Amino acid sequence: MNTSNLGNLWSNGQIQKWRRCPLNDSVLLAVTDVVRRNHIQKWLQKAGYSILVAEHLSSAMIHAKQSPPDIIIVDSALEGMKSFQVLHSFQTEKQQVPVIVLGTDGTEEAAAALEAGANDYIFDWTDEREFKARVGNLIHLFRRSKINHTKYKEQIISIGDLSINPSSRQVLRSGKPIDLTRKEFELLLYLARRKDEVCAREEILMNVWDYDFHTGTNVVDVYILHLREKMDKGYKWKLIQTVRGAGYLLRTPAGERNS
Structure with a gap:
């Protein structure tokens, strides 16, 4: 994929832009079905969003990297979306953007999209109020998450021989680096900040x-x-433990729990 000339994509109509509204929230919309796309575009414009339409997956990824929107809505039927692994291409280290997948196949496709990193999956898109509520809710949740990240990012977390640096995203166990994906790191960080607490x-x-x-x-x-x-295999103390019927927790080694 050639990403060298975003200007050509603007000029040949692959990307179209509307005037930014007072709400100042932008939506990148990449939907194949014209009727579906037009309905969603009108709903969101009416709600005050600035809409950017990308007709192809490649142009959507280029814009998401160069000028990240507040949220991305992408169609599962878009060419190149079959495995959903491309969802990771919408994220950068500096900018995490929520992604909604508009589906065509229900439960199995929903599970695949969410497991690949989508933040929401919408199969029945015909209810305007629910659709706009989902979009607004995700933007709000991500903003709250960014605030929390800023609050915690300088604090290195140590649990037994595990060390987590939220700022650099470095994870060490017994001094050995552990390579984690973005979502694996976010899950580990969530459990670590609630160490010894059961998380449903x-x-x-x-x-x-x-x-x-x-x-x-x-x-x-x-x-x-x-x-x-990645973290517990080969170690005597298993940090991640299951509480049957309740959830998971990251447990401090017994000798350190009351220290």
């Missing part, structure tokens, strides 16, 4: 994936499995 799956979904209700997805369990493989 629904609570984790809401705070790590910014998802405000349970959809039956096992994304939390999948990511916990990934963390255990």
Whole structure:
């Protein structure tokens, strides 16, 4: 994919821009179905959002990198979206943007999108009020998350032989670096800030994936499995523990708990 000339994309109509509204929140909209796209565009413009329409996945990714919007809405039917792994391309180290996937296939596709990093999945898009509420809610949650991140980012967290630097995103165990994906790191950081507290799956979904209700997805369990493989394998003390029927916790080694 050639990302060298964003100006050409603006000039040939692959990206279209509308005047920014007083609300000052911008939406990057990449939807294939014209009827669907026009409805959503009108709803969001009426709500005061500034809308940027990208007709292709490549142009959407270019703009998301060079001028990140407040939220991205992308169609699962867009060419190149089949595995959803491309969702990671919308994020940068400096700018985390919520992504909503507009679906066409229901539950299985929803689970795949969420597991790949989407923050919400909308199958039935026809209710204007619900659609706008989901968009507004995600933007609000991400802003709150950024505030919390700024509050905590300089504090290095130590739990047993585990060290987490929220600012540099470096994770060490017994001095050895652990390579984590963005979402794995966010999950670990969430558990670490609540060490020795049981965190329910629904609570984790809401705070790590910014998802405000349970959809039956096992994304939390999948990511916990990934963390255990990377952090606990080969160590006598297992930091990540399961509380049956309740959730997960990051447990301080027994000898340090009351120190």
